[in-house]
Amino acid sequence: MENHATSMYMPTAKAKHEHPSLVTKRSVKFTKKEDHPTVTINGLKEGIDQPDCPPANDHDLHKATTFVKDAKAGRNFKFKLDKVSLDFYDTYNRWYFVYLLYFFLFVIMALALFEDPAITNLELPIWTTMTIEFVCLCYFLFRLAHSKRCMSGIFWMGDIKNWIVLSVSVITLIDMVVYVILINRGKPWIRLVRILRPLFMMNFKETKDLRQAFRNIRRSLLGILSVLVLLFLVIGLFALLAREIFEDDVLLKPDASNYMSDYFENFWDLYVLVTTANSPDIMMPAYDASPWYMLFYIIYVILCIYIFMSIFLAVIYKDYRKHLKNEVQKSVFVKRRNLVYAWDLLKVWRGGAFVMPWQRWHALMKSVEPSKSILQLKLIWKVLDKDEDNNIDKRAFMKTADILNVKIIEKSRYVPIWEKHFPRVYNSAVSQIIVKGIKHKFFGWFFDLLIILNAGLIAFRISSIEWFFLTIFSLEIVFKLYALGFYRYFTNPWDVFDFTVIVLAVILSIAAKAAKDSNTLEQRSLDIILVLRVLRLVRIFNNFEKFQVIMKTLRNIGPSIFSFGGVILVIYYVYAIIGMELFAGKITYYGYPSEETAEIFNKSLLYCGNPKLNGTEFYRDHYCNNNFNNVAKAYITLFELTIVNQWHVITSGFVAVTSKAARLYFLCFHITLVIIIINIFIAFILEVFMVEYSLSKSSFESEIEKKIEELGLRAKFENNNFTDRTNLTPHMEVEDGPAGLSNEDLDLAKFQLGKSSNSVQSILQNMFEGELDEEDIGPTDIEDLDLLDPDQTDSAPFPFTLDNVV
């Protein structure tokens, strides 16, 4: 029987297109739809029913498990199919190896903090940083070798990412050797190679999200480019116009320099005006000379700021959305392909079609997700097996990966600890009245009111009554703990927040009282804790539906924003390294002596250590701390440049201590980060928000929920936060279990949907779910599979259309 299962698998292996490791020379005939009843594959008649399903052979199960795991994690890896390679691949995907990779990626990026120029007090000797870097590189190379062992040679060779990691490692090693040699000879060497480090972050299989985000940005660039060129052309024209218009009046700026007399200065000033940073200063001299001159600026501002910038956003929005959709479709495709492989390995011919019986599916799932209980698996099976014949078809099987990603929480009947240990006291009439009172909405409202009152008093600094509030909020915690028990209290994040804040406040207050001469740090923590309590106000607003939607959206787009943050941090990193090489040590903050104290000030520290800054706006505005003396400072400076305002002043400071060429650095940064990345970020939020705002649950979640509802398995007490106090008492009516889930099972557990993993990928797939045809059950055609060569799928633009898939 096991033999049969294997022979079933072999004929459907469509030559090399089925899987890279299955490359055989046999020519195989097949029709497109393998679930067609009269299909004849490779001369072998498959139309024989198999009512008693044979267990799948171990090796096939292992392969299928690996395919489903890859589908679930969204991996696209062409591993070899022999047993040893599969075992290697399992090890390759072990969580500790993966987390070790993340750790070393973090370490190599964080090294910049300790390398010269290091953050004060964090300097490490060269040998230390070098050793750490070397360890990181070793792990990266080991990881590379490991992946090489699991993958067939051709595919590994064909993947450009591996070569990038390899070559960056080699370049870094060479650079390290050169650096060490030169340092020993006393010659300085710029370690600009450090800007290559982010390439490690982007070129491992595990950092797919980041790579994808970068690829999207890169592809959106083309669309922006023409608008950008047009914008520069317009600025160039206006710069010329400005010179011709204003020159003859010989106007002066407030700092007595000539106004709009030099073409390249005009260009720079007008570019800064597009960012609004020098408005209205740049206009005032002209305006003072004649109000009509304002017409020039009004036309310019409307054209360049409002119209061009909106068009930028529009073009980016449109392009980015298109590329995003392409990416998502591609990864859906990869997922489905993995599932098709798994399906082909385990499917059984039954009742005129290929199906997957419960036995095989269950064996597969046990091996994919050992942590899922049989109950959960049965629930999932119920969702998939719509006609309840204990078989699922290919279409249902294709949903497996997504449905496994929905978190289902099993809830046993929970009883407060008090009831468990002192049932008589807890269930007495008085106690029950108290519990009911605590659970009543007025109890919540009363404390909401107290929070508002407390917040008001804090704002107006009336602190004499503070002890009263502390006491009463502590009492609230005790009451709630009594009514809800520990488990339910501490699983509600708001209650945990309350608890932390109040307990901390009590401890700190007592400590401060005990110490008498209150330590400033202690006092300040107390102050902050005080204010954090005000944050509880947000909870009151949470009662209004409109706010709930916004809060929920904010919570859900959180992870996506973080992944986008990764992109920004990488770009910051590159600019920070370059910035440090260019500007480190030129400007240092030593304080700003007033005219009187300047006399006794160390002369070499005057004007932030650089006399060239004397009299500049940069120094006058006290911007000296915005420098590139170490990575942290560089990041903060770049952050301020990202906010845009006064960026031209920061630029002017560095121009003063170097040359006008420094503007190029700041201009490039502005274009990459503000004009391109921030616009893409806004486009991204716009898109994600619009989807989230309307779409509250993925279709899988709602499908499972419906099923849970249908089976009467919903844990009714799930809303145990105080915003929904009416439903607090646990209802535990056990309804008759349907076939497949026995009554004993039902006694054991109720289900509830947990917070689904709102990974970027799942949100993105939500975004384009409506546009993806559910009927596309994966590639069945040779031409399509050809498109899945590793070098194509991951780097080249993928001509993905629905027509290609079906």
Add this chain to the structure above:
Amino acid sequence: MENHATSMYMPTAKAKHEHPSLVTKRSVKFTKKEDHPTVTINGLKEGIDQPDCPPANDHDLHKATTFVKDAKAGRNFKFKLDKVSLDFYDTYNRWYFVYLLYFFLFVIMALALFEDPAITNLELPIWTTMTIEFVCLCYFLFRLAHSKRCMSGIFWMGDIKNWIVLSVSVITLIDMVVYVILINRGKPWIRLVRILRPLFMMNFKETKDLRQAFRNIRRSLLGILSVLVLLFLVIGLFALLAREIFEDDVLLKPDASNYMSDYFENFWDLYVLVTTANSPDIMMPAYDASPWYMLFYIIYVILCIYIFMSIFLAVIYKDYRKHLKNEVQKSVFVKRRNLVYAWDLLKVWRGGAFVMPWQRWHALMKSVEPSKSILQLKLIWKVLDKDEDNNIDKRAFMKTADILNVKIIEKSRYVPIWEKHFPRVYNSAVSQIIVKGIKHKFFGWFFDLLIILNAGLIAFRISSIEWFFLTIFSLEIVFKLYALGFYRYFTNPWDVFDFTVIVLAVILSIAAKAAKDSNTLEQRSLDIILVLRVLRLVRIFNNFEKFQVIMKTLRNIGPSIFSFGGVILVIYYVYAIIGMELFAGKITYYGYPSEETAEIFNKSLLYCGNPKLNGTEFYRDHYCNNNFNNVAKAYITLFELTIVNQWHVITSGFVAVTSKAARLYFLCFHITLVIIIINIFIAFILEVFMVEYSLSKSSFESEIEKKIEELGLRAKFENNNFTDRTNLTPHMEVEDGPAGLSNEDLDLAKFQLGKSSNSVQSILQNMFEGELDEEDIGPTDIEDLDLLDPDQTDSAPFPFTLDNVV
């Protein structure tokens, strides 16, 4: 026969729902689909064919004409149907009456320029402005009376817009009287009633676009409100946090004031930070004290600037789009209703269905569009009459209004004037070679190159060779005029631009040469003309496809942006009037004496006439001209506030000369204009741009174009600008004309689509065309028609769903 046509009309008048003026007491039975073959209306059998169509009676034709005209112009006016009222209504819609209204609206708005505080040298005596205002009011009231005459009383009374115009007129009149009395007694009187003037602009039938835009904004407000409240809550919390965190360090700002020590100051500073205007200044004292403090600002900035502001945009985009769609659907509905009325008046029973024969349609069109030639009408008929049976059905008729709005240009074969008068010379071999050379693409490229060269020389101020360029560009004009002839040269906007610039440059250069001691004004005009020539560079970029799309989009969204500009101007107006009442005369620009010249400066004029400004950043930055001393200055100040940058400095100036309460004015302005209106503007551009970017032609345009192509009537020489030089020679093959368009007709003319009227309405209808069901041919149900009461359709939210319509 005429009698019959009337009787046809009467039975289908579905009681009061057919048209307000047709209110009768008869109970009328009818089925929903009146084009059902077996329909019997009011006991009268309609199933009798009328192969020979009787001409419609004059009154019906008049009514139908008025309905179609209203549909075409998008008017929603419940005029009375008797002959006299119709005549009155015709007069009411005469272009001079409408333009007179626009004129007086402009005048009453422009009055603010001349009223106290007036623009210098533009002051008019009170009696003059009063008289002008009175004349405006009289015309408004006349217009109101006129509309009352055309409309039945109930509907006029039910329209709130009429009452607004009436009451604002009365209030203004009372205010004028009070003002005159008080002025004569020497008492001042604030004419704040002027802020009501924009209400005139928004409450006439003719200013529908503006009213619609305002209504959309008003409705989008609700969605924004909750985000705004949340934003303010977050700012409030951070203000509290800032106080607790920074207070104990006793930090100082560069101006030696306390840092973050007062709650309301913190709130203001943090609000300003949301607008980025005081970044990074507000952060620097904390940063200088400890780098860790920056964490506070980084969290705040990411949360409030990037996330909140993006969500603002997202919420606004979503809401605005929804309301816009609603509005557009409503106006489509009104249009279709008018067309249904017209249809019912003129339809004829033929071949089992109601149809409109060519004779009646032609009569109607002749009366609606007397300017359209019979040829054009025939072409349109060809488009509508798909089955070529000389009848159109209701669905085709419903397209009439839209198709009339597409401009079709009739082109006769054009011959250059030279060829006409000197055919022998012009057609000689040499001449033809020259013409061919001029039309060759290298000719164009050569001059493109010269333009680039010239632009470079202008930028680098090498002017000695200028005469050479002037001569050669003049020659280019002569050559082109020879090859293309006057008509085709002067119908290409780029050529006209070239011509104007070059001819002006030649004239001014000669004048400057002649005068020897070149007048500055002359010199400057010459300089500007010089630069304008550089604008021709844009034309070169026009050769690239990507730019063409952007340029085309820019050109097409132009009108929509203008209509949006109207909204902004109205809001500016209201704020300008309030600003003048609050701040006029407080700050005046008298120049900024340096320390030396301050001695001899008139003391009362020091510090912009207000000693309170001494030492403020406002004065230091030379912002004194940003004041509210007259409407023009107020507009410019508000414009600068719209750009946002340094708005807090401008605010601080007015706070210095009044009180901190002045912040409220600037805060309100910022919220209304920047946060709400500008975001809506961006949302609008985003939407319009996205539609325009993909959608190049409305479906009607392409339908007509297809028809023109099909009939072989395209004028082939339409692309006579030099970007498409290959197709320049006019092809005039006359193909056989189809039935309905005789060959003589074809000899006469070729058609070409003109620039379609890209009114806001048509772009908007494009936007939602995909979502509007073409099958909705107007209301046929009693319930739907009830929704069309004037007080409902135009003011209350309209529960418009497609289900309602069908």
